[in-house]
Amino acid sequence: MTSSKxxxxxxxxxxxxxxxxxIMAIPMGMMxxxxxxxxxxxxxxxxxxxxxxMVISLxxxxxxxxxASMIKLNPAVIGLIFGVIIWVIGPLLLMxxxxxxxxxxxxxACGTAEKSxxxxVEKSxxxxVKKSxxxxVDKSxxxxxAVTSNACGNPCAGGGASxxxxxxxxxxxxGLITGVTFKMVARKTA
Numbered sequence: 001m002t003s004s005k006x007x008x009x010x011x012x013x014x015x016x017x018x019x020x021x022x023i024m025a026i027p028m029g030m031m032x033x034x035x036x037x038x039x040x041x042x043x044x045x046x047x048x049x050x051x052x053x054m055v056i057s058l059x060x061x062x063x064x065x066x067x068a069s070m071i072k073l074n075p076a077v078i079g080l081i082f083g084v085i086i087w088v089i090g091p092l093l094l095m096x097x098x099x100x101x102x103x104x105x106x107x108x109a110c111g112t113a114e115k116s117x118x119x120x121v122e123k124s125x126x127x128x129v130k131k132s133x134x135x136x137v138d139k140s141x142x143x144x145x146a147v148t149s150n151a152c153g154n155p156c157a158g159g160g161a162s163x164x165x166x167x168x169x170x171x172x173x174x175g176l177i178t179g180v181t182f183k184m185v186a187r188k189t190a
Contacts, residue, residue, distance in 0.1 A: 012185035013065025013178075014058060020079075020178035021057025025050055027170050040098045057174075060086055064178055075186075079179020080172055087171035091164075 028034055034049030041052055060082075067085075068078050 008065045008069045009182075009186050009189060010062060010065045011189055012182050013063075013068065014061035015185045016178045016180075016182035017057045017061030017064055018054065019181045020174040021054050021060075023177050024057075024170055024174040025053055027173075028053065031166070037095075040095075056090075061178070064182065068179075068182060075179040075183035076176055077179070079175035079177070079182070081175070082178065083172040083175020084168070086175070087168050090171070091167050 025034070028037075029046065029050070034046040034053065035044045036049065037052050038044055038046070038049035041048060043049070064079075064082055067082055068075060071078050071081070073081075
């Protein structure tokens, strides 16, 4: 949805993605994902994770504005496509690089504590597990641990196919909300 002058509607994209980001933060907080996102900036708190998540949403809003101006489909469909794209870019590609080989809510770096959806997993040097809040934890290489026999699972990476589907579902929710909100805001600002 571009304006009548053919310009990209950045305002609509930013507002829409912030709304989508706020709503997406609810299941992320419930799943314990926000501390994992905070590891991108060297923290492990949910508040920092929320701030990082919202900054990412703001950046995605700019990208959504450009994407929506290039694709002439229903904004909800554009949002769903965008949700899949950012799911691939975020949890599957960037998060492992930015968190030292871990997914957004995956294992933390060697010698640090990790917060999961079920509690805290403390690790000492090179991934030795001290305690697990639910289920068992197997270590592999330094700084990585795979959660097994864990009903809670890891909401993003390391929790198997169901966790990855849950991550995809939250990104689709974000995209859908962003697309629908974008359409509403674009109409009011046109």
